[in-house]
Amino acid sequence: MYDAIIIGAGVVGCAVAQQLAKYNGKLLVIDRMEDVADGASKANSGIVHAGFDAHPGTEKARLNVKGAKMYKQLANELGVPYGQPGALVIGFTEDDRKTLENLLSQANANEVEGCRIIEREEILKMEPNTNPDVLCALYAPTSGLVSPYEMTCALADSAAENGAEFSLSNPVLEIKPTADGNWLVITERDEYRTRAVINCAGMGSGVLHNMISSRRVRLIARRGEYYLLDHAAEMPFAMTMFQCPTKMGKGVLVSPTTHGNILLGPTADDIDDGYDTATTRAGLDEALSKVRLTWKNVNLRQVITTFSGIRAHEEHGDFIIGKVEGAPEGAYEAVGVESPGLSAAPAIGQELGDEVAAFLGLDKKDNWKKPTPVAKAFRNMTNAERAEAYALDPEYGTLVCRCEQVTEAEIRAAIRRPVGARSIDGVKRRTRAGMGRCQGGFCSPRVLEILCEELNMSPLEITKCGGESRLLVGTLHDIAKEARPDEE
Numbered sequence: 001m002y003d004a005i006i007i008g009a010g011v012v013g014c015a016v017a018q019q020l021a022k023y024n025g026k027l028l029v030i031d032r033m034e035d036v037a038d039g040a041s042k043a044n045s046g047i048v049h050a051g052f053d054a055h056p057g058t059e060k061a062r063l064n065v066k067g068a069k070m071y072k073q074l075a076n077e078l079g080v081p082y083g084q085p086g087a088l089v090i091g092f093t094e095d096d097r098k099t100l101e102n103l104l105s106q107a108n109a110n111e112v113e114g115c116r117i118i119e120r121e122e123i124l125k126m127e128p129n130t131n132p133d134v135l136c137a138l139y140a141p142t143s144g145l146v147s148p149y150e151m152t153c154a155l156a157d158s159a160a161e162n163g164a165e166f167s168l169s170n171p172v173l174e175i176k177p178t179a180d181g182n183w184l185v186i187t188e189r190d191e192y193r194t195r196a197v198i199n200c201a202g203m204g205s206g207v208l209h210n211m212i213s214s215r216r217v218r219l220i221a222r223r224g225e226y227y228l229l230d231h232a233a234e235m236p237f238a239m240t241m242f243q244c245p246t247k248m249g250k251g252v253l254v255s256p257t258t259h260g261n262i263l264l265g266p267t268a269d270d271i272d273d274g275y276d277t278a279t280t281r282a283g284l285d286e287a288l289s290k291v292r293l294t295w296k297n298v299n300l301r302q303v304i305t306t307f308s309g310i311r312a313h314e315e316h317g318d319f320i321i322g323k324v325e326g327a328p329e330g331a332y333e334a335v336g337v338e339s340p341g342l343s344a345a346p347a348i349g350q351e352l353g354d355e356v357a358a359f360l361g362l363d364k365k366d367n368w369k370k371p372t373p374v375a376k377a378f379r380n381m382t383n384a385e386r387a388e389a390y391a392l393d394p395e396y397g398t399l400v401c402r403c404e405q406v407t408e409a410e411i412r413a414a415i416r417r418p419v420g421a422r423s424i425d426g427v428k429r430r431t432r433a434g435m436g437r438c439q440g441g442f443c444s445p446r447v448l449e450i451l452c453e454e455l456n457m458s459p460l461e462i463t464k465c466g467g468e469s470r471l472l473v474g475t476l477h478d479i480a481k482e483a484r485p486d487e488e
């Protein structure tokens with residue numbers, strides 16, 4: 001019997017797990033995918049929003065502002081890339097100015113520090129590549145950036161280091177209350193009994209909610225498509241450049257990432273299939289045409305990939321966090337956690353974790369282990385640090401991913417982490433091997449070999465991202481035999 005089972009290992013589920021693992025109790029995190037951070041938490045803008053966009057009085061506003069204030073320290077403790085370059089929301093017309101003034105009022109009501117309206121001259125001084133037709137902007141100096149999947153992986157590791165178990169590739173099919181006041185979680189692989197269940201299943205959270213609650217929720221899948229540009233010697237923008245928000249979201253942005261790439265997008269289109277993360281010609285064209293309003297000279301030769309992520313938009317527009325209304329005792333949830341969910345995750349994790357621990361009557365652990373920060377990446381080391389790392393582990397001397405300068409030592413360490421990589425994409429998210437200009441064309445075969453060595457698996461079993469996404473389909477011998485069964 002578990003004390004608590006968390007369904008969903010995105011940034012929210014892992015933040016809740018990290019907090020709950022500070023208490024004595026038996027904890028399990030279950031996800032349908034083969035790795036943590038395989039839903040919206042891997043495909044978003046990576047902005048730690050300052051908090052001016054969410055309507056005052058909503059859970060979104062409260063948790064965004066609280067979460068954003070927690071980020072710097074938490075990211076530092078976990079060893080996750082984080083920065084606070086600030087943001088501009090740019091306007092081109094007097095109508096846009098009114099929108100920006102409203103955003104400023106919201107910023108003040110939400111107690112976001114330092115926001116102000118600035119004019120063209122100051123904008124172009126701060127960000128000279130902005131379209132010179134710009135009229136005015138809201139400047140938000142506390143807007144931050146984080147690597148969302150690295151954050152999620154590090155939260156998961158911290159939870160696991162403190163005893164949380166993870167069961168991946170294990171979709172939850174049903175949750176139901178039991179006659180003795182507990183819960184049964186039925187998955188594709190097994191059944192688990194627990195005193196409390198916490199639904200953090202992103203796009204899957206609506207279905208799970210409706211299984212146990214008399215109050216219906218409806219989630220709308222809102223897809224956002226992006227272009228990602230390669231590192232440039234000179235970053236065209238230091239800050240995140242937003243346009244005025246629309247009723248569908250925060251609009252298209254141009255933003256640096258924590259790793260020095262430039263992100264363009266996202267679009268916002270409601271789709272039927274909540275797991276369809278395809279990109280489309282129409283979506284990418286729309287993103288690009290809007291990007292050109294911010295950055296006239298965007299150069300598509302720098303594009304290294306495109307991707308999309310899906311927002312779990314609850315029809316009434318706010319996060320639903322806490323005890324599940326209309327369900328028996330012991331059921332908790334984080335439903336409808338679209339943007340700014342990444343920004344809010346540390347606050348959601350803290351509040352929901354503490355609430356569940358109080359319900360269960362759990363005491364704080366005396367022996368809670370502080371997070372082990374993710375080691376500094378080889379590409380960010382000084383030459384002296386590189387020499388020191390090589391002296392301790394000669395596998396720092398073998399570069400596997402040339403584009404992102406990832407060494408063999410780092411790939412092996414990623415597989416050996418508490419919630420370690422099990423696939424090519426798992427290694428990519430933890431080390432950046434395959435994130436560069438060649439998109440894994442060069443390093444994937446070697447990453448596959450290292451996965452085989454570390455996990456004692458056959459190359460035929462290694463996948464790109466779980467399921468049937470195997471990279472190799474058979475040996476040449478098997479294929480030849482199949483083609484010519486009569487030959488020796």
Ligand SMILES: Cc1cc2nc3c(=O)[nH]c(=O)nc-3n(C[C@H](O)[C@H](O)[C@H](O)COP(=O)(O)OP(=O)(O)OC[C@H]3O[C@@H](n4cnc5c(N)ncnc54)[C@H](O)[C@@H]3O)c2cc1C
Pocket residue numbers: 007008009010011012013014030031032033036037038039040041042043044045046047048049170171172173200201202203204205223224225266308309310311312334337338339340341342343344
């Ligand atoms: C395009 C886009 C841009 C965004 N930009 C930002 C931004 O810049 N800043 C910001 O703050 N927020 C942003 N967000 C929002 C942010 O990404 C999300 O709020 C956050 O990632 C939600 O985390 P989560 O853990 O709730 O969901 P997810 O990361 O989706 O995790 C849910 C998990 O549940 C699992 N699951 C689902 N159903 C089941 C089941 N039945 N059984 C087992 N497991 C299941 C899934 O596999 C998944 O791993 C953006 C979102 C999108 C899509």
